Amino acid sequence: MSNREEIRKRLQAIFQEVFDDDELEIDDATSADDVDDWDSIMHITLMVAVEKEFGMQFNAEEIGKLSGVGGLIDLIEQRAG
Amino acid sequence: MDHLQVFLDHLREHHAVFYGAVAATAEAMPGTFRRVGAPMADWAHACLGDDFARVLAEGYVHLVIEANQAQMRYEKRGSYEHRSYAEVYEAAYGNEAFMTKYHWGLYVAMFAWVHHLRLFSFYEREFLPRLGEGLTEGGREVVADLGSGSGIWSRFALDAHPGLACVGVDISPTSVDEARRMAASTGFAARSEFVLGDATAHRLVEPAHAAISSFLLEHLERPEALLDNLAANLAQGGYAWITAALTAAEIDHITEFRRESEIVRLVEDAGLRVIATLSETPRAARSKLRFVPRSMAVVAQKRRNDIW
Known part of the structure; x- marks a missing residue:
């Protein structure tokens, strides 16, 4: 399994928890338009959960520019690398 | 455009x-x-x-x-x-x-933010019409804006009443510069003065006919000092517009107001009579949270004596 796929799987569990939807499936193309309730408040809740899961912190500029799963995986990969 | x-x-x-x-x-x-x-x-x-x-x-x-x-x-x-x-x-x-x-x-x-727009509607309904009460044709009255920030609240007052001028006071050089720049670039420089100063201590040359202090109380170690100074800068019978944030954590909020009555009490203790209040929550506030952020507005009038 690629590192990217591993990150996606861990993110999927976070998304399901944050958005309270066990059926929620995400991929690189998933954006805020595809997920019910993905608004600014949920975005910040999501990012706090991601920071905790991956043991990293993002600044406001990074959080503010994200709009989809692909970009989030890129960011985690960059930070981990 | x-x-x-x-x-x-x-x-x-x-x-x-x-x-x-x-x-x-x-x-x-x-x-x-x-x-x-x-x-x-x-x-x-x-x-x-x-x-x-x-x-x-x-x-x-x-x-x-x-x-x-x-x-x-x-x-x-x-x-x-x-x-x-x-x-x-x-x-x-x-x-x-x-x-x-x-x-x-x-x-x-x-x-x-929808709760801020609701406060603005309240401002239009309960505060702005009172500013015109003493204005005569060609007359000039002053509104003091303590902690003026970008000067936007007093700017809307100036828009509503051509006879008004404002004096804004802010401790942030960035805010004073931006407020001056905006007044100059939008044709309001002649009716606007923004000075660098402490809103809890700055005294105008003469008492103002009205006073505004929007979302400053929660930034202060001693919010009562702001209201005392606001009352001191206000002519007797003059109206005040005061807003504050309750249980709303921002990086520069110091004083934590938990109940609306705390703000009403501070306003009354400063020598003002509370005329109208409004407290609003953001749309996204969730009921399971212990602290729901609120924004409160108070319209008040400087009392003539202990009672009214």
């Missing part, structure tokens, strides 16, 4: 996640949203030039993230992060880049 639409288009394109809440505000209160947002977008364009939409959008996103992260930490900790001006200066006020973003973020929040 419709600068408000330019801003909204920029926000949708570059910060999609943050656009939805603003669009929902526009849909919930379309008339007020445009009445407040359209001139503010025009003024921002006049002040910042063609890059205005990016500056506003980045400031707004920065504010939303910072405020919500602070609110989450507050929910866990049970108290505000900072207790003194010195701590806040270290964390925020001393950082000019941070403060510039924060300044423009607060500017956008005035029309992007």
Whole structure:
């Protein structure tokens, strides 16, 4: 399994928890338009959960520019690398 | 050009996640949203030039993230992060880049947050009409804006009453510069004066006919000092517009108000008679939280004696 796929799987569990939807499936193309309730408040809740899961912190500029799963995986990969 | 639409288009394109809440505000209160947002977008364009939409959008996103992260930490900790001006200066006020973003973020929040628009409607209904009571044709009255920030509340008062002039006082050089720049670029310099000073101590040469202090109380170690100074700067019978945030953690909030009555009591103790109040919550506030952030507005009048 690629590192990217591993990150996606861990993110999927976070998304399901944050958005309270066990059926929620995400991929690189998933954006805020595809997920019910993905608004600014949920975005910040999501990012706090991601920071905790991956043991990293993002600044406001990074959080503010994200709009989809692909970009989030890129960011985690960059930070981990 | 419709600068408000330019801003909204920029926000949708570059910060999609943050656009939805603003669009929902526009849909919930379309008339007020445009009445407040359209001139503010025009003024921002006049002040910042063609890059205005990016500056506003980045400031707004920065504010939303910072405020919500602070609110989450507050929910866990049970108290505000900072207790003194010195701590806040270290964390925020001393950082000019941070403060510039924060300044423009607060500017956008005035029309992007539905609870702020409700306060604005209250301002139009309960405060602005009272300013005209003593104005005569060709007369000039002064409104003091203590902690003026971008000067936006007094600016709307000047828009409503051509006979009004404002004196704004703010401790932040960034805010004073921006307020002066905006007044100059939008043709209001002759009726606006913004001075660098301490809103809890600055005295005008003569008492003002009205006073505004918007969202400053919670930033102070001694909020009663602001209201005492506001009352001292206000002519007898003059009206005041005072707003404050309750259980709303932001990086520069020091005094934690938990109940609306705490603010009413402070206003009364300063020698003012409370005429009308409004307390509003953000649309996104969730009931399971211990602390629901609120914004409160008070319209008051300087008392003539202990009773009225």
